[in-house]
Amino acid sequence: MAWRLERYLQRGELDNTQLGWTIGWLQLDGLDDPLQLKLAGNCHPDLAGWKFRIHRIEPELSDDEAPADYSGISRDQSGHVGDITADQMIKHHDLPDDELVHRLMAGEKPPFTWRKCLYLEWFSNANGRVMIQSTRLEVERIGERAFQLTEDEWKEQARRNSEEFNHFMAQLGDAIRTVEPDEE
Numbered sequence: 001m002a003w004r005l006e007r008y009l010q011r012g013e014l015d016n017t018q019l020g021w022t023i024g025w026l027q028l029d030g031l032d033d034p035l036q037l038k039l040a041g042n043c044h045p046d047l048a049g050w051k052f053r054i055h056r057i058e059p060e061l062s063d064d065e066a067p068a069d070y071s072g073i074s075r076d077q078s079g080h081v082g083d084i085t086a087d088q089m090i091k092h093h094d095l096p097d098d099e100l101v102h103r104l105m106a107g108e109k110p111p112f113t114w115r116k117c118l119y120l121e122w123f124s125n126a127n128g129r130v131m132i133q134s135t136r137l138e139v140e141r142i143g144e145r146a147f148q149l150t151e152d153e154w155k156e157q158a159r160r161n162s163e164e165f166n167h168f169m170a171q172l173g174d175a176i177r178t179v180e181p182d183e184e
Contacts (some may be wrong), residue, residue, distance in 0.1 A: 015052075016146075027069065036076055045148070050141045052139050053140060072127070073127055077122065085118075086139040089115070090135060091135070116135070118137040
């Protein structure tokens with residue numbers, strides 16, 4: 001399981017100007033204090049070497065108006081970078097999730113546009129895999145770029161990202177196997 005926070009992210013700032021570290025904060029709707037990120041690793045080449053702000057440009061569409069439950073999330077999100085990019089292209093639908101699913105299940109092909117998407121993924125020591133993937137958030141680069149990843153550095157970062165994901169999946173599998181089924 002992964003924490004999916006795109007519906008609640010309002011703004012934030014990440015800094016990958018020091019090679020090998022991505023640090024910053026993310027403000028979630030309904031939380032007084034932002035999440036603090038201190039992640040080993042670099043962003044994808046489009047954001048590597050940059051300090052950047054994240055802004056919400058449109059609300060997420062949802063039929064669910066229940067407030068977010070943050071009872072299990074740590075404010076300290078130290079851990080390892082997963083994939084962090086603002087160049088991912090995905091289908092953008094202007095429909096609430098429930099309506100989109102209903103239309104797809106009915107065999108319809110709802111209209112969409114292709115949009116760049118902010119994709120933030122990290123592996124928190126406290127919460128495991130955390131993801132934010134949204135076409136309704138934008139990135140503003142701040143200042144000057146501190147470095148650019150070489151092709152070899154990017155390959156190494158991508159290899160580490162894959163290892164972190166595999167480690168997370170192995171831990172998840174171990175946790176599932178240790179849970180005993182309910183007795184009937």
